[in-house]
Amino acid sequence: MSARDEILAGIRRSLGVKGNETIRRQIVQDRLERAPKGVVPARGQVSGEERIALFRTMAESSLATVTEVGTPAEVPQSIALFLRDHNLPATLRMGGDPRLKAMPWSETALEISQGPSEGQDLNAVSHAFGGVAETGTLAMISGPENPSTLNFLPDNHIIVVSAKDIASDYESVWSRVRFAFGKGGMPRTVNWITGPSRSGDIEQTLLLGAHGPRRLHVIVVRE
Amino acid sequence: MTVHTTSPQFKQNAARALHDPQLQKALNNVKQGFIDKRQAAADKLPEFEALRDSARDIKNHTLEHLDLYLEAYEQKVKASGGHVHFARNADEAREIILSICREAGARTVTKGKSMISEEIGINHYLEANGIKPVETDLGEYIIQLRNELPSHIIAPAVHLNATQVEQDFRRVHTHLDAKRDLSEPVQLLTEARAVLRERFLAADVGITGANFLVAETGTSIIVTNEGNGDLTQILPRTHIVLASIEKLVPTLEDASQLLRVLARSATGQEMSVYTTFSTGPRRSGDADGPENYHVVLIDNGRSAMLGTSFEEMLRCIRCGACMNHCPVYHAVGGHAYGWVYPGPMGAVLTPSLIGVDKAGHLPNASTFCGRCESVCPVRIPLPKLMRHWREREFERHLTPASVRSGLSLWSFFAKRPALYRLATRAAMATLGFAGRRRGRFSWLPLAKGWTKHRDFPAPQGETFQARWQRERKGGTA
Numbered sequence: 095m096s097a098r099d100e101i102l103a104g105i106r107r108s109l110g111v112k113g114n115e116t117i118r119r120q121i122v123q124d125r126l127e128r129a130p131k132g133v134v135p136a137r138g139q140v141s142g143e144e145r146i147a148l149f150r151t152m153a154e155s156s157l158a159t160v161t162e163v164g165t166p167a168e169v170p171q172s173i174a175l176f177l178r179d180h181n182l183p184a185t186l187r188m189g190g191d192p193r194l195k196a197m198p199w200s201e202t203a204l205e206i207s208q209g210p211s212e213g214q215d216l217n218a219v220s221h222a223f224g225g226v227a228e229t230g231t232l233a234m235i236s237g238p239e240n241p242s243t244l245n246f247l248p249d250n251h252i253i254v255v256s257a258k259d260i261a262s263d264y265e266s267v268w269s270r271v272r273f274a275f276g277k278g279g280m281p282r283t284v285n286w287i288t289g290p291s292r293s294g295d296i297e298q299t300l301l302l303g304a305h306g307p308r309r310l311h312v313i314v315v316r317e
Numbered sequence: 318m319t320v321h322t323t324s325p326q327f328k329q330n331a332a333r334a335l336h337d338p339q340l341q342k343a344l345n346n347v348k349q350g351f352i353d354k355r356q357a358a359a360d361k362l363p364e365f366e367a368l369r370d371s372a373r374d375i376k377n378h379t380l381e382h383l384d385l386y387l388e389a390y391e392q393k394v395k396a397s398g399g400h401v402h403f404a405r406n407a408d409e410a411r412e413i414i415l416s417i418c419r420e421a422g423a424r425t426v427t428k429g430k431s432m433i434s435e436e437i438g439i440n441h442y443l444e445a446n447g448i449k450p451v452e453t454d455l456g457e458y459i460i461q462l463r464n465e466l467p468s469h470i471i472a473p474a475v476h477l478n479a480t481q482v483e484q485d486f487r488r489v490h491t492h493l494d495a496k497r498d499l500s501e502p503v504q505l506l507t508e509a510r511a512v513l514r515e516r517f518l519a520a521d522v523g524i525t526g527a528n529f530l531v532a533e534t535g536t537s538i539i540v541t542n543e544g545n546g547d548l549t550q551i552l553p554r555t556h557i558v559l560a561s562i563e564k565l566v567p568t569l570e571d572a573s574q575l576l577r578v579l580a581r582s583a584t585g586q587e588m589s590v591y592t593t594f595s596t597g598p599r600r601s602g603d604a605d606g607p608e609n610y611h612v613v614l615i616d617n618g619r620s621a622m623l624g625t626s627f628e629e630m631l632r633c634i635r636c637g638a639c640m641n642h643c644p645v646y647h648a649v650g651g652h653a654y655g656w657v658y659p660g661p662m663g664a665v666l667t668p669s670l671i672g673v674d675k676a677g678h679l680p681n682a683s684t685f686c687g688r689c690e691s692v693c694p695v696r697i698p699l700p701k702l703m704r705h706w707r708e709r710e711f712e713r714h715l716t717p718a719s720v721r722s723g724l725s726l727w728s729f730f731a732k733r734p735a736l737y738r739l740a741t742r743a744a745m746a747t748l749g750f751a752g753r754r755r756g757r758f759s760w761l762p763l764a765k766g767w768t769k770h771r772d773f774p775a776p777q778g779e780t781f782q783a784r785w786q787r788e789r790k791g792g793t794a
Binding site for chain 2: 131137189213236265271280289290296
């Protein structure tokens with residue numbers, strides 16, 4: 095018997111089942127289809143300004159910095175300012191996300207390069223799929239225009255998120271993912287990011303910038 | 318065969334740990350940090366207790382239907398272009414991993430933190446076969462340099478102080494300036510970041526564990542704060558996920574319930590910094606990500622725990638809260654437990670996986686204070702399960718003869734209440750009389766274990782039961 099079959103047989107022996115019981119199969123099928131939500135904390139169940147404010151508070155408590163701009167057109171200036179304020183070089187790596195591409199980068203002195211990161215980029219910008227107000231978490235999805243390496247290799251990671259994509263809870267993000275990728279479908283990678291990289295492995299002292307970005311800066315686009 | 322154990326020498330290990338000043342200093346960090354942070358996180362979320370119930374129920378439901386969820390998961394992984402391998406034991410798992418590495422022509426392998434990889438001892442095996450494994454979690458990297466096992470399941474180097482890490486870095490990073498300043502923890506971190514960045518970019522295969530596997534989508538989930546797990550899995554051409562079979566959950570919603578209790582219980586964070594959901598290999602047109610995605614599902618004793626009282630242990634999500642709150646762990650640290658899993662969860666899991674004959678001391682190393690159970694996010698009744706091991710140990714005649722005859726003698730009296738009362742009254746009177754002058758004993762027959770370290774007070778007055786009886790009837794002393 096193959097390892098697979100033997101393990102499954104062992105499980106069934108221990109559980110005292112055969113594996114072909116209709117009722118068990120139905121229970122499992124039903125759970126997978128309905129995907130019940132369980133307990134969703136009330137904290138995130140706010141809307142409008144209140145939700146954006148909660149997102150901001152929670153993201154900041156995870157040690158990210160957050161700024162708001164009115165329109166997508168204001169993002170490049172805002173990034174240029176952020177880099178200058180932190181004495182960082184005016185360089186920026188990004189993927190081909192159409193929302194980012196459409197922004198007026200030429201109005202700034204930023205030196206833009208495109209593509210995934212190979213570990214040499216100091217600064218990168220990505221566009222989030224959404225945000226979660228409950229914990230100030232950003233949800234990123236991978237794809238041809240959104241390389242995952244940009245989320246981890248640069249020292250300074252800037253994430254742009256539309257205010258309308260900031261949800262109350264994780265469950266709302268999953269329902270949007272299902273709408274985009276079909277039930278049971280997933281992008282190759284979904285990254286939830288809550289603050290900049292850190293480690294407490296040396297004497298339980300919190301230090302930022304363990305392997306991933308030392309800084310996480312979030313730009314919320316209101317419109 | 319799994320990694321070497323020193324669990325049978327728990328008593329010697331513990332004695333050594335208690336007299337190790339470096340270790341005792343480091344263990345103070347556990348007592349201070351983790352407990353307050355977890356409490357603060359729990360207090361901030363009114364639904365926390367309800368989420369613990371939900372987490373418990375999800376795990377129970379999954380375990381009850383584990384065969385079917387495994388089948389569903391396997392199907393989804395394959396549909397997304399990944400490969401699923403089943404391993405009955407550590408030997409099979411290591412063989413599978415080695416052959417994937419060979420197929421990928423691997424010379425170096427980066428690793429995210431994974432307890433199951435410790436359990437199957439993959440690092441030594443790869444090394445023996447000419448492949449260099451590099452641990453990338455800062456704590457795991459440090460203990461790999463020292464050739465040690467993790468002493469804590471989420472903070473593997475918690476037994477060390479910064480000066481010890483500095484010495485290791487100076488010993489191993491000989492390509493760097495010998496006069497460099499490493500007096501601050503941040504300098505150690507910066508050095509490790511630079512050294513490991515090279516390793517990430519050079520690795521041919523990345524091995525991670527999985528906090529959860531999602532049957533609905535064929536997704537593996539890892540949770541890190543450093544980002545090392547992500548660099549391990551997106552940079553090399555091949556990503557191998559190692560997971561024991563009980564990591565399964567039905568849906569993304571179920572995973573989200575468990576994630577809400579995991580970080581809060583572990584480090585007191587609202588959410589870990591990086592929670593990553595991976596489904597299959599790189600898609601067409603993707604600019605990065607692994608070209609090959611393999612999942613190795615490892616049984617190694619789990620399926621035999623189902624349907625027994627130890628099934629509850631399979632709910633464990635490896636948050637470490639039980640050891641963070643354990644007075645025994647605080648006193649002796651993780652290495653004394655002698656195998657991969659320390660603390661209360663280790664005291665229950667280790668006998669299941671390597672045998673109660675080898676690990677019988679562990680479930681005995683408990684004060685039964687119950688703090689572990691009171692903080693467990695999936696409500697595993699750890700003290701009850703430790704007691705079950707003690708019973709099994711007794712039934713299998715593994716307890717020493719002196720303990721067995723002592724327990725038999727005690728149970729003889731305990732089952733005969735009248736005789737018990739008479740005997741305790743007589744013993745008290747005798748001891749009280751014998752010790753009437755000094756009020757204490759520095760030596761007593763059969764009580765060397767006590768009197769070696771402190772005096773035994775001579776009893777006075779009446780027995781507890783006698784007093785209880787009298788006061789219940791309304792009398793006073």
